[in-house]
Amino acid sequence: MAKTMKHVDAVCVGMGWTGSIMARELTKAGLTVVGLERGANRTPAENFVLPTVRDELKYRLRLDTMLDTSVETITMRHEPGETALPMRRWETFNMGDGLGGSGLHWNGITWRFAPSEFVLRSHLTQRYGKNAIPADVTIQDWGITYDELEPHYDRFEKLCGVSGKAGNLKGQIVEGGNPFEGPRQNEYPNKPLILSQGGAMFMKAAQGLGYHPFQTPASNSSAPYTNPEGLTIGQCQYCGHCEFFGCESNAKASPNVCVLPALMRDSKFELRTDSYVSRLIYDKHARKVTGVVYIDRRTGEEITQTADIVILSAYPFNNTLLLLLAGIGQPYDPHTGKGTVGKNYCYQTIGGVSLFVEEEINPWIGTGTSAASIDDFQADNFDHGGLGFFGGGYICVSGSGGRPIQVRATPPGTPRWGTAWKEANAKWYNHNLSLTSHGCNYAHRNNYLDLDPTYKDAIGRPLVRQTYNYRDNDYKMSAYVTAKAAEIAKAMGAKIVNPPQPRTGNFGATNGQATHHTGGCIMGTDPKTSVVNRYLQNWNASNLFVMGGAVYPQNAGHNPTGTMGALAYWSANAIVNQYLKSPGALVHA
Amino acid sequence: MVDQTIPRRNFLKGAGVAGTAVAATLSSGLAACADGQTPSAAAAKPATPPSEPLLTLTPGEAAFLSAVYDTFIPADQFSPSGTDCGLVVYIDRQLAGAWGQGARFYRMGPFLPGKPEQGYQLPLTPREYFANGIAAANAWSRKTYGTPFDQLSPADRDAALKTMDGGKAEFVDFNSKRFLETLYQSAMEGFFADPIYGGNRDKVSWKMVNYPGLPATYATKAAEYRGKKVNLSPQSIADLN
Numbered sequence: 001m002a003k004t005m006k007h008v009d010a011v012c013v014g015m016g017w018t019g020s021i022m023a024r025e026l027t028k029a030g031l032t033v034v035g036l037e038r039g040a041n042r043t044p045a046e047n048f049v050l051p052t053v054r055d056e057l058k059y060r061l062r063l064d065t066m067l068d069t070s071v072e073t074i075t076m077r078h079e080p081g082e083t084a085l086p087m088r089r090w091e092t093f094n095m096g097d098g099l100g101g102s103g104l105h106w107n108g109i110t111w112r113f114a115p116s117e118f119v120l121r122s123h124l125t126q127r128y129g130k131n132a133i134p135a136d137v138t139i140q141d142w143g144i145t146y147d148e149l150e151p152h153y154d155r156f157e158k159l160c161g162v163s164g165k166a167g168n169l170k171g172q173i174v175e176g177g178n179p180f181e182g183p184r185q186n187e188y189p190n191k192p193l194i195l196s197q198g199g200a201m202f203m204k205a206a207q208g209l210g211y212h213p214f215q216t217p218a219s220n221s222s223a224p225y226t227n228p229e230g231l232t233i234g235q236c237q238y239c240g241h242c243e244f245f246g247c248e249s250n251a252k253a254s255p256n257v258c259v260l261p262a263l264m265r266d267s268k269f270e271l272r273t274d275s276y277v278s279r280l281i282y283d284k285h286a287r288k289v290t291g292v293v294y295i296d297r298r299t300g301e302e303i304t305q306t307a308d309i310v311i312l313s314a315y316p317f318n319n320t321l322l323l324l325l326a327g328i329g330q331p332y333d334p335h336t337g338k339g340t341v342g343k344n345y346c347y348q349t350i351g352g353v354s355l356f357v358e359e360e361i362n363p364w365i366g367t368g369t370s371a372a373s374i375d376d377f378q379a380d381n382f383d384h385g386g387l388g389f390f391g392g393g394y395i396c397v398s399g400s401g402g403r404p405i406q407v408r409a410t411p412p413g414t415p416r417w418g419t420a421w422k423e424a425n426a427k428w429y430n431h432n433l434s435l436t437s438h439g440c441n442y443a444h445r446n447n448y449l450d451l452d453p454t455y456k457d458a459i460g461r462p463l464v465r466q467t468y469n470y471r472d473n474d475y476k477m478s479a480y481v482t483a484k485a486a487e488i489a490k491a492m493g494a495k496i497v498n499p500p501q502p503r504t505g506n507f508g509a510t511n512g513q514a515t516h517h518t519g520g521c522i523m524g525t526d527p528k529t530s531v532v533n534r535y536l537q538n539w540n541a542s543n544l545f546v547m548g549g550a551v552y553p554q555n556a557g558h559n560p561t562g563t564m565g566a567l568a569y570w571s572a573n574a575i576v577n578q579y580l581k582s583p584g585a586l587v588h589a
Numbered sequence: 590m591v592d593q594t595i596p597r598r599n600f601l602k603g604a605g606v607a608g609t610a611v612a613a614t615l616s617s618g619l620a621a622c623a624d625g626q627t628p629s630a631a632a633a634k635p636a637t638p639p640s641e642p643l644l645t646l647t648p649g650e651a652a653f654l655s656a657v658y659d660t661f662i663p664a665d666q667f668s669p670s671g672t673d674c675g676l677v678v679y680i681d682r683q684l685a686g687a688w689g690q691g692a693r694f695y696r697m698g699p700f701l702p703g704k705p706e707q708g709y710q711l712p713l714t715p716r717e718y719f720a721n722g723i724a725a726a727n728a729w730s731r732k733t734y735g736t737p738f739d740q741l742s743p744a745d746r747d748a749a750l751k752t753m754d755g756g757k758a759e760f761v762d763f764n765s766k767r768f769l770e771t772l773y774q775s776a777m778e779g780f781f782a783d784p785i786y787g788g789n790r791d792k793v794s795w796k797m798v799n800y801p802g803l804p805a806t807y808a809t810k811a812a813e814y815r816g817k818k819v820n821l822s823p824q825s826i827a828d829l830n
Contacts, residue, residue, distance in 0.1 A: 051825075052830075054804070055785075068692075069695040070692070073695045083703070087708055088694055088708065091708050092708075197815045239806060362817075365810070365814060408781075416773065417660065417662070419665045422668065429800065430798070430799055455697060
């Protein structure tokens with residue numbers, strides 16, 4: 001007989017960025033909230049301290065803060081009809097595990113998506129004609145506009161203490177910022193970080209080519225900062241150890257630094273770590289999720305937690321898994337195009353170019369956020385007429401520190417080993433940069449998530465099966481934007497520019513890219529084509545709210561975290577100001 | 590922890606099995622250091638030979654890996670040999686530890702070959718993978734050159750590794766190209782990781798590329814250092830502990 005805990009007003013499944021924000025907003029509104037985190041408790045003061053925090057092997061290669069694939073992983077194939085095989089260890093992307101989730105190991109790059117992204121299908125149809133979008137490109141509108149989300153972006157940026165320079169303040173273009181961004185009500189809470197050598201070279205070259213470079217918005221605080229929760233964020237040390245690492249100076253925003261200390265002081269909140277949610281309890285008749293079942297990993301006991309409101313705030317794969325297991329909504333079928341759960345899974349399309357320069361780069365001084373970017377080839381900021389693809393990406397100069405196991409490019413023709421290889425490393429380590437084309441990934445009919453028929457996780461559930469490949473739009477977009485990056489590389493006065501490397505070939509479980517996964521539980525205006533409504537409320541269970549990248553109908557060229565935070569605040573606002581007054585569907589289909 | 594009461598017998602036994610080729614490489618590496626051919630003080634300082642007993646590698650495996658690492662990282666003006674930099678000690682500890690024993694590794698069947706893009710699909714743990722890879726490589730080396738890999742001349746070792754790298758070495762029931770990648774990755778990790786893991790002795794690779802290591806707190810220096818050549822004496826985790 002499973003143990004049942006005392007009923008609460010709300011339960012959050014997963015305590016990364018979105019779970020922490022939702023728990024904070026709901027407890028502030030007077031609700032009792034339990035946060036369930038499958039991984040360990042972690043605090044920066046205890047777990048991420050000098051000198052051991054600067055351990056490239058432990059955190060970057062052995063992935064100490066990441067999800068243990070022996071417990072849970074996914075299977076992967078390229079097309080429907082193929083046999084998917086498990087990712088037996090992370091060789092390409094890495095889901096976070098433990099308190100803070102992936103919000104602990106991210107780089108801190110904090111974008112707002114371009115306004116056109118939220119109304120993508122309508123926008124492209126209007127600009128390029130109603131037959132312009134190919135039939136197998138299943139992009140959709142979000143059901144929300146940039147202007148509606150703007151105040152919530154603002155809140156998330158203030159929570160994180162983002163360092164940057166506004167480029168569009170209330171419709172006025174501001175020198176030094178990103179002129180392509182949507183109108184902002186407020187300047188960033190912190191001024192931009194100190195520009196790196198690579199960043200200075202990139203900005204000069206991009207400007208010379210007529211582009212509009214700016215310092216990339218970063219949740220690495222340029223100065224000590226107190227956020228609206230009253231929590232102190234430290235000053236960035238430019239240590240070069242952001243991605244994959246915790247931050248010993250508390251300068252990189254994370255749930256652990258920016259939200260959880262305030263939340264933990266609230267008696268209406270209870271955190272339970274090592275609490276692994278195995279399934280949702282769905283009352284199909286009542287169209288409610290009455291609670292969740294989790295395993296207390298310290299005792300092995302199966303425990304039921306009932307709640308009036310259930311927040312799915314796990315990673316996109318897990319949010320989708322829990323819906324599929326509970327039979328909430330219809331699973332997506334690529335053959336018919338019908339069904340919604342698992343639909344429009346997207347990733348990120350990244351290319352790059354390596355260059356070698358005379359200047360001293362000192363790559364070991366840096367933040368996780370790229371120093372500088374341009375948005376000239378992002379979204380629909382440029383005319384796509386005749387190009388044969390839609391979307392784009394930002395081009396930036398490499399940001400990750402020169403951590404020596406992994407970050408050591410050498411010019412073409414360098415042998416792989418021996419004295420000449422060492423000589424090239426000694427010569428070029430401090431004179432190498434790379435430019436990245438960080439591109440969108442627009443939805444495709446055959447890219448989706450479902451349950452694997454063969455492989456199971458450690459508690460006997462099917463693994464999520466990812467059916468995914470890059471598609472025509474991705475290859476063309478990446479070739480175009482990466483070629484622009486190569487032009488900038490040449491304009492930077494490089495002695496050597498390696499051949500550009502746009503995204504080509506099949507998606508692979510071994511070619512390392514970003515951990516930016518979206519879709520599976522997409523938001524929209526119609527229950528026939530989306531899983532949640534514009535408030536992230538599930539169409540089939542009105543007390544169930546789904547968070548994170550899972551709700552993006554397709555992925556933009558910008559990194560996803562800023563939009564995730566904004567959507568959490570937007571949804572919390574709807575729950576507190578509308579749902580609590582009259583629990584039930586907030587949108588009637 | 591390493592039992593300090595056990596002398597370096599095990600490793601030397603490994604080196605003994607390796608025969609003259611390894612011994613020659615070891616001594617030539619040390620000679621190169623002592624000869625003053627090295628421009629930097631870092632590389633000129635003789636490396637401490639491995640003093641730790643091996644935790645999991647057999648003598649034959651240690652000899653194989655020593656020969657591979659010394660080919661990847663020969664003793665020269667930039668650094669002592671891979672073995673003298675501690676790479677065999679590094680991989681021995683890694684294979685004996687959690688990673689080597691298959692921690693964080695999804696090991697449920699069925700085990701299907703799949704496409705290369707689907708990644709590693711064998712049931713072998715890293716420790717088991719190395720054991721099988723070394724056996725397959727030595728069998729191929731015997732067939733091709735008449736001796737196990739570690740007894741090849743330095744030139745033949747280099748050629749053999751290049752054949753593997755090019756996907757042309759026909760191992761029996763084992764993917765030679767992928768094994769070469771694994772060996773190479775282990776060498777890069779051992780050579781460039783923090784010295785606390787047993788490789789990168791004296792922070793020799795960090796000195797080679799001028800990576801300053803820890804504590805990496807540059808808030809007050811980021812502007813000052815921008816575009817300038819900076820020579821900081823590298824510090825490791827052990828130095829700051």
